[in-house]
Amino acid sequence: MHQSDERGEVSAVVGVRVHDQVVDVVRLNSEDDVEATRMPGGEENIFEPERWLWRSRGEGARVLTEVLALPDE
Numbered sequence: 001m002h003q004s005d006e007r008g009e010v011s012a013v014v015g016v017r018v019h020d021q022v023v024d025v026v027r028l029n030s031e032d033d034v035e036a037t038r039m040p041g042g043e044e045n046i047f048e049p050e051r052w053l054w055r056s057r058g059e060g061a062r063v064l065t066e067v068l069a070l071p072d073e
Contacts, residue, residue, distance in 0.1 A: 024067060034060040036067040
């Protein structure tokens with residue numbers, strides 16, 4: 001998914017992975033501003049979850065390495 005601003009320009013790229021009983025969401029705002037969240041599969045709003053199991057924010061390579069290291073279960 002690509003979130004756009006009011007002019008239609010891409011403001012973020014968002015990736016969603018649903019597996020087992022969890023959902024992983026990664027939002028890339030810029031190379032140095034990435035947020036990743038793992039939440040239970042039953043969350044109503046994956047972009048503003050009420051509960052989350054894991055969360056990280058920071059430089060892209062570090063955050064992506066962390067989310068990819070999480071167990072699949």
